[in-house]
Amino acid sequence: MSDKKGTLKADADLLNGLHQMVAQKLIKMVNDPDATVQDINAAIKFLKDNDVTADIEFNKPLGQLEQAVTPVGELPFVEDEDESDS
Numbered sequence: 001m002s003d004k005k006g007t008l009k010a011d012a013d014l015l016n017g018l019h020q021m022v023a024q025k026l027i028k029m030v031n032d033p034d035a036t037v038q039d040i041n042a043a044i045k046f047l048k049d050n051d052v053t054a055d056i057e058f059n060k061p062l063g064q065l066e067q068a069v070t071p072v073g074e075l076p077f078v079e080d081e082d083e084s085d086s
Contacts, residue, residue, distance in 0.1 A: 022046065 010018075026046055029039040056062050 023046070026043045029035055030043050032039070054062050056066060
């Protein structure tokens with residue numbers, strides 16, 4: 001396939017295959033116990049770039065994470081030293 005300038009472009013099947021290969025590689029990377037922050041960030045970026053979202057109602061791990069996280073309003077904040085001196 002080529003455009004008006006004669007440069008070659010990849011067809012949809014080739015691009016879809018590449019997309020699938022990248023997704024599979026990212027899955028292997030984040031499943032590795034030695035996954036780095038960069039590995040996880042690459043996977044997050046891939047999901048974001050592809051408009052992938054998760055609905056907490058249908059995502060059990062996300063729901064469990066919500067239950068495990070302390071709501072911000074319940075965190076024990078320490079007063080600023082400047083404020084406590086007043």
